[in-house]
Amino acid sequence: MPNSKSEPNYDTIVVGGGSAGVGAALAAAKNGARTLLIDAGPTVGGELLSGMTIDGAINSRGEPIIGGVLDDLIQELDKLGGYVGAFCDWRLINYHCIDPVFMQFAILNLLRDAGVEILLYTVAEEVNVKDGLVTGVTVRNKSGHKLLTSKTFVDCSGDGDLSVSAGADSNIGGENNELQPVSLMFRLMGVETDDLLSFVQANPQNVAVGESDAIRGGRTDLELVDKLVEQGQPTVFFKSDGPLLNDAIDRGEMYPTALIMIQPTSTARKEVCINSTRIDKIDALDTHSLSAGVGKLFDQVMQCASFLKNNVPGFENAYLSAIAPRVGIRETRRIVGEYELTEEDVFTGRKSPDGIAKGCHHIDIHQGGRGQVRIPIANGGSFDIPFGCLLPKKLRNVLVAGRCLSADRAAHGASRLMGNCLAMGQAAGTATALFVQNDLNDMRDLEVIDLRSILKSQGAILDGTH
Ligand SMILES: Cc1cc2nc3c(=O)[nH]c(=O)nc-3n(C[C@H](O)[C@H](O)[C@H](O)COP(=O)(O)OP(=O)(O)OC[C@H]3O[C@@H](n4cnc5c(N)ncnc54)[C@H](O)[C@@H]3O)c2cc1C
Numbered sequence: 001m002p003n004s005k006s007e008p009n010y011d012t013i014v015v016g017g018g019s020a021g022v023g024a025a026l027a028a029a030k031n032g033a034r035t036l037l038i039d040a041g042p043t044v045g046g047e048l049l050s051g052m053t054i055d056g057a058i059n060s061r062g063e064p065i066i067g068g069v070l071d072d073l074i075q076e077l078d079k080l081g082g083y084v085g086a087f088c089d090w091r092l093i094n095y096h097c098i099d100p101v102f103m104q105f106a107i108l109n110l111l112r113d114a115g116v117e118i119l120l121y122t123v124a125e126e127v128n129v130k131d132g133l134v135t136g137v138t139v140r141n142k143s144g145h146k147l148l149t150s151k152t153f154v155d156c157s158g159d160g161d162l163s164v165s166a167g168a169d170s171n172i173g174g175e176n177n178e179l180q181p182v183s184l185m186f187r188l189m190g191v192e193t194d195d196l197l198s199f200v201q202a203n204p205q206n207v208a209v210g211e212s213d214a215i216r217g218g219r220t221d222l223e224l225v226d227k228l229v230e231q232g233q234p235t236v237f238f239k240s241d242g243p244l245l246n247d248a249i250d251r252g253e254m255y256p257t258a259l260i261m262i263q264p265t266s267t268a269r270k271e272v273c274i275n276s277t278r279i280d281k282i283d284a285l286d287t288h289s290l291s292a293g294v295g296k297l298f299d300q301v302m303q304c305a306s307f308l309k310n311n312v313p314g315f316e317n318a319y320l321s322a323i324a325p326r327v328g329i330r331e332t333r334r335i336v337g338e339y340e341l342t343e344e345d346v347f348t349g350r351k352s353p354d355g356i357a358k359g360c361h362h363i364d365i366h367q368g369g370r371g372q373v374r375i376p377i378a379n380g381g382s383f384d385i386p387f388g389c390l391l392p393k394k395l396r397n398v399l400v401a402g403r404c405l406s407a408d409r410a411a412h413g414a415s416r417l418m419g420n421c422l423a424m425g426q427a428a429g430t431a432t433a434l435f436v437q438n439d440l441n442d443m444r445d446l447e448v449i450d451l452r453s454i455l456k457s458q459g460a461i462l463d464g465t466h
Pocket residue numbers: 015016017018019020021038039040041045046047048052053054055056122123124125156157158159161162182183184275327328329330401402403404416417418419421
């Protein structure tokens with residue numbers, strides 16, 4: 001709370017409590033900033049609560065490239081019994097499988113322990129801005145409108161709401177304004193892994209494997225399917241050009257989709273998360289358009305669950321156990337920052353002296369129907385995300401982190417993963433604490449070398465040839 005009339009309410013206000021916002025709030029508070037985390041929804045966690053895996057944190061060679069806040073989160077989750085483990089899809093990536101039920105507890109525990117204040121059910125609307133310096137944000141909730149002031153702001157809204165309201169420029173989608181489809185994750189309980197894996201071994205032509213040379217490692221498809229089966233986990237991606245899914249789509253039994261991705265969320269519940277549903281041509285910044293798609297996504301959930309039960313051994317007695325708290329949005333605004341991460345940076349695995357986070361996910365652009373662009377990173381390594389990607393042009397005390405980073409469309413497709421969002425959030429939150437400690441009035445005056453050194457001392461992985 002303010003010390004005097006002119007003292008802002010907070011040092012750091014973080015707008016949006018998804019993976020980026022959680023990372024930012026934890027890091028800001030850990031580094032001494034009086035921190036408020038605002039979210040429009042009924043809780044924090046964003047897509048971390050959908051049941052999907054945390055990608056972008058372990059490269060295709062199996063080396064961790066994200067630490068810090070991610071490690072803290074996984075440690076807390078493991079303590080609670082909600083960490084399933086790190087596995088390989090034997091196609092392109094390694095990932096952390098998590099139980100979203102326990103993830104909710106883990107996030108709230110960490111935020112409470114760090115002393116982060118949380119304001120839920122609250123939408124950040126207009127900002128007060130002068131000469132690029134934002135002094136306050138007007139929020140709306142059941143109590144009405146209120147102006148909250150702060151020395152710094154981190155925009156983790158996914159859509160760049162705060163930055164755009166402050167005057168930042170943004171890009172949206174592709175050359176023809178095309179956007180990645182929206183999807184609704186769901187979970188099925190009572191899945192028999194052994195039966196599923198036996199089916200996969202007997203029908204390898206249905207499964208996507210070996211799309212990255214680093215993961216293929218000179219193996220044949222059959223050898224890769226053997227590795228997948230040996231892993232003993234329901235980590236199976238049925239591909240749309242395999243007969244199982246292709247024929248079902250042709251028959252009209254399944255909607256057109258690129259994949260049915262199956263990943264474990266709880267061994268005890270024999271539960272998996274399914275990433276498959278999709279509708280394209282939805283602009284998630286147009287709430288009417290997004291709302292209109294929800295019913296169709298729920299229909300697809302039922303269709304996919306029935307398809308699996310009727311056609312895939314292991315699913316005979318499975319039942320629907322959860323639907324993600326909200327529709328998953330892959331792509332809206334990308335804020336124009338001091339540096340734009342490029343497709344070439346990503347696929348060549350470029351390193352930068354200003355790197356404050358890393359990524360390792362392939363360029364991953366879902367399209368309508370059966371389409372999806374997937375381009376692996378060179379040698380299964382990683383690329384750096386420079387500080388300038390978090391720094392919106394024209395603004396002095398605002399950083400962005402997460403899905404709305406400054407990147408071209410392809411680079412965005414590789415850096416929007418939750419591992420990278422947590423790491424960008426950690427960097428942005430730490431930067432705001434440094435800004436306040438050093439009494440700066442422009443983020444551009446911040447010494448990135450100091451930021452990198454604090455991040456590394458707090459577990460971030462920034463160096464190395466990964
Ligand atoms: C279908 C789908 C599948 C995916 N699969 C994977 C996967 O398997 N693994 C992986 O790692 N990543 C995956 N991703 C990508 C990843 O989930 C997201 O890119 C990432 O979670 C974005 O994190 P974020 O913190 O930037 O935004 P979000 O998690 O979207 O969080 C944004 C938060 O901001 C809040 N908010 C927004 N506007 C406001 C406002 N004006 N005021 C207050 N609050 C606001 C929202 O309520 C939300 O909680 C997937 C994404 C989708 C959509």
